[in-house]
Amino acid sequence: QQQVRQSSQSLTVWEGETAILNCSYENSAFDYFPWYQQFPGEGPALLIAIRSVSDKKEDGRFTIFFNKREKNLSLHIKDSQPGDSATYFCAGTGANTGKLTFGHGTILRVHP
Amino acid sequence: GPKVLQIPSHQIIDMGQMVTLNCDPVSNHLYFYWYKQILGQQMEFLVNFYNGKVMEKSKLFKDQFSVERPDGSYFTLKIQPTALEDSAVYFCASSSTDTLYFGAGTRLSVL
Numbered sequence: 637q638q639q640v641r642q643s644s645q646s647l648t649v650w651e652g653e654t655a656i657l658n659c660s661y662e663n664s665a666f667d668y669f670p671w672y673q674q675f676p677g678e679g680p681a682l683l684i685a686i687r688s689v690s691d692k693k694e695d696g697r698f699t700i701f702f703n704k705r706e707k708n709l710s711l712h713i714k715d716s717q718p719g720d721s722a723t724y725f726c727a728g729t730g731a732n733t734g735k736l737t738f739g740h741g742t743i744l745r746v747h748p
Numbered sequence: 749g750p751k752v753l754q755i756p757s758h759q760i761i762d763m764g765q766m767v768t769l770n771c772d773p774v775s776n777h778l779y780f781y782w783y784k785q786i787l788g789q790q791m792e793f794l795v796n797f798y799n800g801k802v803m804e805k806s807k808l809f810k811d812q813f814s815v816e817r818p819d820g821s822y823f824t825l826k827i828q829p830t831a832l833e834d835s836a837v838y839f840c841a842s843s844s845t846d847t848l849y850f851g852a853g854t855r856l857s858v859l
Contacts, residue, residue, distance in 0.1 A: 668846050679752070679839050679850035680791065725791065734779050734843050735804055740790040 639663050640728050642739035650747050655716045657742045659726030660708040666728035670736070671700065671711050674723045683724070684711070716746045750774040754840050754851035755822075762859050766828035769854045771840030773823055780823045781841040781848060782815065784808060791839060797823065830858045 643658040661669075667688040672680035686693040686700040686709065693700045702709040713720055723743050727736040753772040761767050773780055782794040795805040797815055812831070817823040823842075827834055835858045841848040 670847070672850075677852070679841075679852045681749075681850070682847050685846070729846070734781065734846065734848065735793055735796055736791075736848060737793065738783075738791040 639737045640726055640739040642726050642742050644742050645740065646743040646745070648745045648747065649716050651716060651718060653716050655713040655720070655744055655746070657711040657713075657724050657726070657744065658708065659710065659739055660706075661728045661737075662707065663728065663730065663737070664707070665730040666737075667730050669700070669702065669709055669726065669728050671698075672725040672727060672738075674725065674741070680725055713744075716744075718746045718748050720744060721746050750777075750849050752840055752842055752849050752851035754838075754854050756854060757852065758855045758857070760857045760859065761830060763832055764829045766826065767830055767856065769825045769827075769838050769840075769856070770822040771824070771842075771851060773840065773842030774844075774849055777842035777844045777849075779843045780815075780817065781843075782825050783839040783841065783850075785837045785839060785853070786835075794825075794838075827856075830856075832858050834858050 639662045641660050649655045670685035671683045673683040674680040684695045684698045697714045699712045723741045725741045726739040729736045755770045780797040783791040785791045794809045796803045814826045837853040837855050839853045841850045
């Protein structure tokens with residue numbers, strides 16, 4: 637059972653475009669949704685996160701849009717840069733357990 | 749940001765041997781985790797640990813696995829005996845709140 641699903645295995649955009657990465661989840665108890673960024677050979681690093689009481693979270697070029705009713709969320713990366721090329725994991729957790737359930741990840745390639 | 753260190757970065761062992769993966773978590777964190785990642789795919793939760801005890805473990809956390817953090821030293825994952833399917837990258841993480849900080853991982857190759 638895939639509790640957190642990322643719709644694209646990979647995504648390619650040109651530099652300057654907005655990259656949109658989509659994610660959906662099944663567990664209604666999830667109330668915290670971080671996105672992690674992972675470069676080859678490194679561990680995942682927290683990029684941005686949202687709580688289910690909000691429908692939008694913005695941090696610089698990164699924005700999460702959250703739809704609780706539809707149980708989906710998306711990460712928008714504005715003005716994509718080649719340095720944004722990485723794997724992005726959507727994750728969910730609930731009830732302060734700290735136990736994150738990850739999606740399979742989306743490999744983003746930003747072409748200059 | 750806060751750093752989680754994992755030692756070694758790569759471990760090669762023969763099937764059936766014991767292996768211990770070491771993690772030096774962020775100093776003031778109280779919650780510790782191990783995740784398993786196969787071939788750059790999703791991270792899968794193995795176990796979390798708080799106050800000297802396992803809080804929750806997944807189906808992937810087989811009987812051959814154990815974790816401990818004796819006296820505030822390394823947080824360790826021990827696998828005894830190892831099996832071929834244990835080959836993966838194992839990530840340690842620590843947290844004090846919702847944010848998990850991950851190490852760079854230990855690549856375990858079981859031959």
